[in-house]
Amino acid sequence: MTLLAHTGIIFGRCLRSTLRSKTNLLFGMLQPLLFLALFGPLLTQLDMGVSGTSWQTLVPGVLVQLALLGGSYVGLGLLMDRNLGVLDRMRATPVSPLALLLGRTLRDVVQLVAQSVLLVLLGLVFGLRAPLLGVLIGLLFVAVLAAALSALSYGLAMNVRTPPEFAAIANTAAMPLMLLSGLLLPMTLAPGWLEGVSRAVPFRYTVDAVRQVFLGHYVTTTVAVGAAVTSALAVLCLVGGARLFRRR
Amino acid sequence: MSSSVIHLRGLTRTFSLSSGPVHAVRGIDLTVGRGEILGFLGPNGAGKTTTLRMLTTLLPPSGGAAEIAGHDLLRDPAGVRRRIGYVAQSGGLDPACSVREELVTQGRLHLMSKAAAAGRADELAGELGLSGLMERPTAALSGGQRRRVEIALGLVNRPEVLFLDEPTTGLDPGSRAELWDLVRRVRAEHGTTVFLTTHYLDEADALADRIVVVDAGRIVAEGTPAELKRRYAGDPDASLQDAFLAITGRTTADEPLAI
Ligand SMILES: Nc1ncnc2c1ncn2[C@@H]1O[C@H](COP(=O)(O)OP(=O)(O)OP(=O)(O)O)[C@@H](O)[C@H]1O
Numbered sequence: 001m002t003l004l005a006h007t008g009i010i011f012g013r014c015l016r017s018t019l020r021s022k023t024n025l026l027f028g029m030l031q032p033l034l035f036l037a038l039f040g041p042l043l044t045q046l047d048m049g050v051s052g053t054s055w056q057t058l059v060p061g062v063l064v065q066l067a068l069l070g071g072s073y074v075g076l077g078l079l080m081d082r083n084l085g086v087l088d089r090m091r092a093t094p095v096s097p098l099a100l101l102l103g104r105t106l107r108d109v110v111q112l113v114a115q116s117v118l119l120v121l122l123g124l125v126f127g128l129r130a131p132l133l134g135v136l137i138g139l140l141f142v143a144v145l146a147a148a149l150s151a152l153s154y155g156l157a158m159n160v161r162t163p164p165e166f167a168a169i170a171n172t173a174a175m176p177l178m179l180l181s182g183l184l185l186p187m188t189l190a191p192g193w194l195e196g197v198s199r200a201v202p203f204r205y206t207v208d209a210v211r212q213v214f215l216g217h218y219v220t221t222t223v224a225v226g227a228a229v230t231s232a233l234a235v236l237c238l239v240g241g242a243r244l245f246r247r248r
Numbered sequence: 249m250s251s252s253v254i255h256l257r258g259l260t261r262t263f264s265l266s267s268g269p270v271h272a273v274r275g276i277d278l279t280v281g282r283g284e285i286l287g288f289l290g291p292n293g294a295g296k297t298t299t300l301r302m303l304t305t306l307l308p309p310s311g312g313a314a315e316i317a318g319h320d321l322l323r324d325p326a327g328v329r330r331r332i333g334y335v336a337q338s339g340g341l342d343p344a345c346s347v348r349e350e351l352v353t354q355g356r357l358h359l360m361s362k363a364a365a366a367g368r369a370d371e372l373a374g375e376l377g378l379s380g381l382m383e384r385p386t387a388a389l390s391g392g393q394r395r396r397v398e399i400a401l402g403l404v405n406r407p408e409v410l411f412l413d414e415p416t417t418g419l420d421p422g423s424r425a426e427l428w429d430l431v432r433r434v435r436a437e438h439g440t441t442v443f444l445t446t447h448y449l450d451e452a453d454a455l456a457d458r459i460v461v462v463d464a465g466r467i468v469a470e471g472t473p474a475e476l477k478r479r480y481a482g483d484p485d486a487s488l489q490d491a492f493l494a495i496t497g498r499t500t501a502d503e504p505l506a507i
């Protein structure tokens with residue numbers, strides 16, 4: 001059997017367990033949803049120095065935020081499985097070790113994209129207008145980013161011992177990265193130094209690209225750079241995650 | 249087919265901690281025959297779990313070599329995994345999963361087709377008295393029921409060698425006796441080799457064909473229960489407890505409880 005088939009086995013197992021806990025599914029969406037509902041309306045009258053409506057700026061940001069926060073926390077579930085001995089039980093079977101990582105990551109991607117679709121639909125209710133093609137490309141960006149962060153998160157979870165330790169590291173990393181990538185407000189509003197610093201954060205390029213495609217601009221430098229940075233990040237994180245996952 | 253199914257030479261494992269190296273396993277040579285029930289005994293921290301984790305491919309050895317069910321542990325870990333079952337000290341059940349979900353998935357992890365995995369799950373449930381529990385989440389099982397499910401998971405692939413790490417810890421006397429019967433039955437019906445660790449000397453006495461005592465990462469005694477009693481306690485009618493204490497040098501009198 002191929003790696004793909006092995007990944008499918010793990011994916012199925014993880015997906016069923018996700019579908020079993022429906023509360024988790026909604027809780028994961030709560031934060032981005034609140035930003036959309038309670039923060040979004042504040043922006044409608046504001047001049048943010050960008051083209052399009054404020055929803056075309058905010059919704060992409062909220063999608064990337066979902067991938068960033070949701071993706072970086074998935075390791076917590078793996079840590080629980082590790083502590084319960086579930087992971088060791090699976091590692092002692094002939095299923096490919098890499099599939100144990102990829103199957104989980106694939107489940108996370110599917111879950112985060114499904115949640116993203118819900119967020120976009122909600123955005124439509126609030127007043128978002130964006131071309132369908134743009135939204136689909138935007139979701140693709142979200143999927144690739146989610147894969148990167150999820151793999152990295154699992155790599156981290158294999159190398160810490162307790163959930164508090166994991167949460168401390170994930171939190172400390174995610175918060176500044178989120179603020180620095182201009183997810184909620186575009187970096188066009190930032191003073192020069194902050195804008196400069198934000199150029200070092202890869203998610204910045206992802207969100208800028210998603211904003212462009214939501215405006216219907218598909219063939220621009222921003223989109224190309226966003227695609228390149230996001231895919232490079234994904235390759236890096238998947239390779240790194242796989243190595244961290246295998247060690248031990 | 250050779251008559252030995254586990255062959256270890258100079259197996260060692262050292263953990264490096266910031267406080268210094270921990271020599272958990274210091275060189276184990278051991279051969280286990282096909283169909284044998286081996287009791288692996290030793291005080292806390294002797295290196296039993298570490299040895300088992302190496303033999304089940306979960307932990308790379310620091311040194312030595314091992315062949316299990318005809319496959320080299322280091323060169324062909326996947327071949328080893330196909331032919332073994334492992335029930336860890338901590339069990340490894342997902343509390344939210346149903347018994348059926350666990351059993352079927354385990355079959356899939358052993359690369360069975362969906363139909364074969366589902367069939368095998370029902371078959372094992374019948375054999376191990378789990379049929380009435382299939383739809384229950386594992387969190388809602390008693391300790392004895394949970395152990396049976398865990399052992400069923402270890403048997404899904406009809407392993408040549410079944411590794412059990414303290415399988416009866418925490419079980420009441422009735423459940424322990426049931427589990428002994430189960431282990432004997434698995435060996436009798438399928439010729440499965442069973443490698444089990446335990447702290448209960450009566451368990452080793454009742455169940456094991458041969459006992460290996462480890463202490464501080466080394467084998468310090470080996471033999472049938474009767475041999476150990478004769479050799480170390482000087483009397484085949486002595487209890488295995490006396491022999492064990494003589495071997496590991498720990499006597500209850502020397503070691504007052506720290507309060
Ligand atoms: N991951 C680890 N890192 C560092 N040291 C470890 C690790 N795992 C085990 N050890 C050490 O290795 C030694 C052997 O541990 P092991 O768990 O194999 O003992 P055991 O015989 O199974 O004990 P018990 O009867 O208590 O289960 C102990 O000193 C333990 O502290």
Ligand SMILES: [Mg+2]
Pocket residue numbers: 296297298337413
């Ligand atoms: Mg142990």
